[in-house]
Amino acid sequence: MFHTHQTPEHSVVGAPGIVAFSCGVILLYQLTLLPPPGWLFLVGLLMVSASLLIRQGTMRRLVRLLALLVLGLAWAGWHSEARLAERLPxxxxxxxxxxxxxxxxxxxxxxxxxxxxxxxxxxxxxxxxxxxxxxxxxxxxxxxxxxxxxxxxxxxxxxxxxxxxxxxxxxxxxxxxxxxxxxxxxxxxxxxxxxxxxxxxxxGWHCRYHAWRQTVAEQVHRHFSDAGEYPLIASLLIGHRGYLTDRHWQTLRATGTIHLVAISGLHLGLVAVGAGLVARRFTLSVPAHWLDERRRRIAGFALVILCCLFYALVAGFTVPTRRALIMVLVGGWYLLLAREASVWRPFCSALFLVLLLDPFAPLDQGFWLSFGAVAVLLAVFSGRLAGPGWLKGLVLAQVAVFAGLWPLLSGLGQSQPLAGLVANLVAIPWVSLVVMPVLFAGALLVLVSGGAVTGWVSSLLDAVLGPLMAWLQWVEQLAAPVSVLTPEASPFLLALLAAVVVLLLRFPDRVFRLMTVALVGAWAVTAVLTRPAAINPEVVEPEIRVWDVGQGLSVLVRVGRKALVYDTGPEVRGVFSAVDSTLLPNLRALGINKLDRLIISHGDSDHAGGLVQLVQAVEVGQIQSGEPEVVAGILDEVPGKSVGQCRSEPFEWHGVVFEFWQSQAERTGNDASCVVRVHHPASGSDVLLTGDISKRVEAEMLAPGAVPWLRKAVDFRLVLAPHHGSKTSSSAPWIDRVAPDWVIYTAGYRHRYGHPHPDVVARYQLANARPLNTACSGEIVINLSKHGPKISELRHTVPFWIQGPGLTRDQCKIP
Known part of the structure; x- marks a missing residue:
């Protein structure tokens, strides 16, 4: 595949071909339908054959590059098809x-x-x-x-x-x-x-490997479980992160140092350097007539690969370790050959091998971040006539990676914590030069001594890991105030900034450096000082998003620049929060910085989960609830936040009217739910947000004069089924009065509560209401156009492994 010694005119593949193949693999995961791999292989081979008949050089190379792109697409498609063929009926x-x-x-x-x-x-x-x-x-x-x-x-x-x-x-x-x-x-x-x-x-061999690793993990636990920093010891020594607590993860996320506990390029690189130094020292002690320079290099390369392979196997041979092992293998091979070659050649070779051996790699954020970081470092340090020195080199590397990965992280939906730059400046050299050597030496001593020095080694490991966590926790305290100083920018501007910083570090001309620093500094200061107040992007048509939060409820209503959230979904403390996993990421993606109204139907955890986190992360205006005392109690730790009653005067946003209703008899529990009507007169549409009201409250709504707007005829009405479609709600008289055109069930997939209940589904069917379920549809969006509402389901636009024929969502049915 690689003919690196050939001229460009005669090279079959080369770096452009590798990039074309890689683009084909990556392209597959942007598709909503899985193309037939067999036909793709056939087309690719025909294109290769056709290129042999083309005499014009440029056209021949172009056809071959297209052929490699198609073959990359076919390669990834073949593996995906095989994986999706495994199916539980x-x-x-x-x-x-x-x-x-x-x-x-x-x-x-x-x-x-x-x-x-x-x-x-x-x-x-x-x-x-x-x-x-x-x-x-x-x-x-x-x-x-x-x-x-x-x-x-x-x-x-x-x-x-x-x-x-x-x-x-x-x-x-x-x-x-x-x-x-x-x-x-x-x-x-x-x-x-x-x-x-x-x-x-x-x-078999795979089973025996996992049994061996389980034995290794048990031995590590037996010797080191009494250590105060055992969660970090297990993570760094054998790649077992199961003992890390929520507190650990919070600190690592806030300081951008999760990569330290994911055994990958940094850790295998340290093993490679250590093994290389040992091999060099040993081989130099051997007489030259026994071992010439070429054999010394081969022996050193073999020892490096064996040590890295052993560590990767101990660490579980996970995706990051395999990727790092391939990089070490390719980089070591090029060093072994000692040929004058571009540093981008081994980079492209490693990229090709990773995608060839693991075509699912582009689905990992780590794939993009690891290759992105290596590319940035190569761009900054390759071709220098003299090294910058270890301290200057460390600072340059951290600044380059921080700036270079910023647009990539933004594209992946993550933030780039400014505090991470400070944290990594100390954490990376401390882990590299102190923690990992002590960890490996200590583990070896425990193994050789049969556990006799376990106590002493554990104390030593606590002594080197304790300061690391103390440093990260100190930086974490700075993360929140420092984040205020992080300028906001568009992806294009971030990419431009990254390119400027990399060029600045690569070509350190004094005048260019001063001009660039001045421009970037002026931009950052201006962006921070002139940061506008929380203003949301404007939507042309009113929009209602029913998020898929599992067994719970959360709805976003947008009108112009205004935004309202009805319920915040479920939360299980320390396990799951819809606010953290769904609301905040989607609000950020939509550019919503302020919620003008937050309505919590009632205080149950599947409707008011993660409330504190939401209020602390997003500017919130007025808060209302059917259980104001309960919700106010949840918000006790947030100063200055009051909760109003559900019953209030209707209000209007740009032609959309919001009206409220609540039972007169109930003030606690499901029946206290705050019911909201979203009315769009221009299209004659109603959307009813009903919380968890029961049949008893539904009967109260049907009483003469109780809900005047319920008796008004509209052209279109959509209702969120009360209580997720429970059999305790959605009585036949209430459905007949509401007369919905559509009904949406917000229920978990095969949840133990069994929502929606078949009897409820049958009643809505008798009323000719078209059903949707977030468990099948995913997020549901209702656009209130003046020509009538438009309803879309996210499942129709997601990748093939989610909505492909015969898969879960394709066969998902409402009972």
């Missing part, structure tokens, strides 16, 4: 199934005292499963609840499980569980009902 969801397999990931503590682990399935035992079509999942993600602190009985297991197909909340921004499951190869998730040891299960 719909009729097997929710049933008790028996399977045998081995644990292929270190178990971790989960929520509600559960144990989370992955099983590579060897065989299915339940009747009708073994010959099932399509291919049953080979890898499943399981949670074991109610285990009473029991550990797994062994590595090879026979389990009774209840499974469901891959599914997660689907919104334009925020974490997508379905993306993560597809990337990791999990084709089903579920819970364990019974587990037993299966000694008769055949254990």
């Amino acid at each position: 719909a009729d097997m969801e929710g049933k008790r199934l028996e399977l045998s397999g081995y644990v292929c990931e270190l178990p971790q503590a989960g929520s509600f005292s559960s144990l989370r682990f992955s099983v590579c399935v060897v065989s299915w035992h339940s009747e009708g499963q073994q010959g099932a079509t399509p291919v049953l999942p080979r890898r499943v993600r399981l949670s074991w609840y109610g285990r009473n602190d029991q550990a797994l009985p062994g590595h090879r297991l026979r389990l009774e499980v209840v499974l469901k197909r891959p599914h997660g909340n689907l919104n334009p921004e925020g974490f997508r569980y379905e993306d993560w499951l597809f990337r990791k190869g999990y084709r089903a998730t579920g819970s364990v009902r019974a587990v037993a040891l299966d000694q008769d299960l055949h254990c």
